[in-house]
Amino acid sequence: MRDFLSKISLTGLLLLVVTTAWGAGKVSFEASSPLTVSVGEAFRVEFSLNASPDDDTFKAPSFEGFDVLAGPVLSTGSSVQIVNGSMTRSVSVTYTFVLLPQAAGNVTIGAAEVAVDGTVYRTDPLPVEIVDEGTAAQQRQSPQSGQSGTQAERSDEARSQSEAQGRIGKQDILLRAVVSRTSVYKNEPLHVAFKLYTRVPVVDVSVGSMPSFNGFWSQDLSSNSTTARQGRETFNGKVYETHVVCEYLLYPQQAGTLTIDPMEMTALAQVVVQSRRNIDPFFGSGREVYNVPREVKSQRVTVQVKPLPAGAPASFSGAVGSFTMDAQLPEGRLAANSGATCTVKISGTGNLTFVQAPKLNLPGSFEQYNVKTTESINASSAGISGYRQFEYPFIARAEGTYDVAPIEFSYFDPARMQYVTLSSRPLTLEVTPDTRGGSDGSVVLQGRGMSKEEVKLLGQDIRFIKLGNAQLRGRSVPFLFSGAYWALLAAILVGFGALYAALRKRIRESQNVALVRGRRANKVAVQRFRAARGYMEEQNRHAFYEEMLRALWGYMGDKFNIPVANLTKESVREELHKRGVSAEDAQRFTAIITQCDEAQYSPAASARMSDVYSEGVDLISRIEAVIKR
Structure with missing residues (x-):
């Protein structure tokens, strides 16, 4: 009977924990679509919700400027995790539409609505750029008959790199300084955000120089921002993905014309080009991924600071x-x-x-x-x-x-x-009057203030001399200059020398950038694999494959000290061969990268995320084991 009651109590407690865990979490409702599409090209628009919606509450936008070919197609998923007795449940609901653009131009997909527990949530409007690419096909030249196979491969490689460079237009990656106002009073705050505008995939950014903010008192808001730092905007007639690199709150400290200096940074764009060197049996022609660096610089912003009016109160x-x-x-x-x-x-x-x-x-x-x-x-x-x-x-x-x-x-x-x-x-x-009446022995002069130093105790400034026989006791040998003193001093000197040597060694190692990058390569890769696993559990395919590519490319670049601009499949295979990694593992790396690229850029890709994740983790473990021998 006692066991039966214990089981009932345990079951009730478990149900209470599950109910509490299921009810927790912040609701988000977001829309996603390609940045640019061609006229006559069908594409998908997804509205993702991380909670269970109320019945029949989803309202799709009107989709003006598009023909709806299919949708809404509803897909749901859920998962429950129990870690150290803590239970969490995640729910994903996605409404998918297939749209066909009607004409070229910039068209905005309106907001969709859905209700969760009686609360209505709306997505942000989503601008999409419709382009007319024409029907002219690109002519491709074959290698000349007089060239050897190696020369032909080098020619194809150079042609592919040139094509990758040409894919990045001058207006495809921009860095802008966006200020809240350009005319303020002295000490009146203004907000400046440095935004990166992109029309191509960017896998990494590195800041070259930061603005000096001469004449301003500045406060960095990048770590305190709780709002979304990514979005989509239309600028100069083109649709861009935006990312806030950093933002500041500025207080001008002097009147006149002040200038916000430009910010400089390098963005690493990722471009996929067709290649004739690697023929894929499924897609027909090979595909190569190239990382193209682009240096961008924000514009110089001028702010007019007005002086405070005269006649200020005292x-x-x-x-x-x-x-x-x-x-x-x-x-x-x-x-x-x-x-x-x-x-x-x-x-x-x-x-x-x-x-x-x-x-x-x-x-x-x-x-x-x-x-x-x-x-x-x-x-x-x-x-x-x-x-x-x-x-x-x-x-x-x-x-x-x-x-x-x-x-x-x-x-x-x-x-x-x-x-x-x-x-x-x-x-x-x-x-x-003082209720104590001065009975405590303190003297207070009426009518004037007294500092604490002026208050003295009378009758207690001379202490009474103690009478009686003195009791004298011997004292121990003083510690100064004793054996224990010299032993302690020697131990301190030895410890100081050892600490100095260790610090010198650590400083030398920290100055070796290649050594530091190599040591932290595995740690950074593990963190990115964890993030990819989280996206896999959320069924976020695009984010999963993008994080897997960052983990694999980032590990190879850090471990072998390869600059981001030179990080290619050929350079990685060459470094793996030098470090004694088998050709089979090098081929596995190329295959995993190809699978992630195909799954990221091809809607028809069928690669399972769990298989790609397991192969990527196993490959990095094998390479790490070979290098540490």
Whole structure:
């Protein structure tokens, strides 16, 4: 009977955990489609939801400018994981449409709607560029009969690389500095985001130089951003995928014309070209993937900074924005020699970091201490918001009635283009006589303030001499210059020498870039394989194969110190051969890369993600084992 009750309790607890786990998670509803399609070319649009929708609540957009060939096709999936007693469940629901463009131009796919537990979610509008590529076929020349096989292969390789370079247009990769405004007041915040605009797949970026922001106080928002950093925009009549590389909040510190310097970086684009050297039995012609580096540079941005208007109040200390003030003043009566505190809290949005404590004017008989400041500041693209709180502790030394002037705080409001002064209520303090009556031996001079150094204790400055027989005891040998002292000193010197040698060795190793990259290659690859596994469990094919390519190419580049621009299949096979890796494993690497490319760029690819994942992990393990021998 006891076992039966235990089983029932365990089952109920398990159901409670499952219900709690299933109900958790943030709902996301996103749309995906190709960036550009050709006239007459059918393509797929997918609306992905990571939760179970309410029945009959999905509403598709009107698809103006397209002919709907098929859809909606509903596909669902779910998985449950139990790790260390913690259970999580993931659900994926995808609505797929097959569309056919009607004419060339830029067309926007509207927002789709779906409801989850009564809450309606909408996708963002998705711009798509329809291009008319024409019907002219590209003419391909065969190798000349007088060339040898090796010369022909080299000629094909050069022709393929030239074709890959030509696939990347001048406007296909752009870097732009996007500012929230170009005319501000001094100390008024403005937001600048450096965006990478791409029309081709980009596998890696490296920053060359960052802007200096001369004349601005800057705060980096890249690590604090909670909004989506990727999107799709139309610029100069073309549709781009956008990625926010970095963003800053700038506060101009001087009036006049200030310039935001350009940012420079190198983007590594990935291009797939047809090759006659590798003939695939299924697709007919071989395909090669080339990494093409492109150096991009943002434009120089000019900002007009207007000076603050004249006639600032005396209580103005440079605050710009929109603020409120809350002052908590002490009670109107307190005893002499007792302490009290005034608290002032400045809240709002603006340059809170530069807000100084308002001035508190107390009578001369009051002893005022240092102001204590506490703050809670949040930085976002809209500016800095939060509060700064100032506490003014003081002690009333002399009795009497005192009028304390109101606490004033002034700031400049850019929206209203005027100064605003906030004021607390006036305070009247009645200081009553000290209730202790001076019985504690302290001397208080009435009518004037006293510092702590002026308060002395009388009758206790000379201590009484102790009488009686002295009890003298012998003391041990002093530690200084003893045997233990010299032994401890020698141990410290030996330890310091060993630590110095270890640090020198570590510094030398850290300066060897190739050694550092090689050591961390396996660790970085494992992290990317974990990310690919997560995409595989989510059934996100495109992200899975893209992460697998990053893991394989990144491992080879870091392990063999191959620059990204020279990272090709031939260079990898050559390095593997030098390190003693078998030709079979080198061929397996080429096959896995080809499978990922085909699955990523060909909708008809049938490669199983689990097989590709297992083969990739096993191959890296085998190569790592051979290299470490």
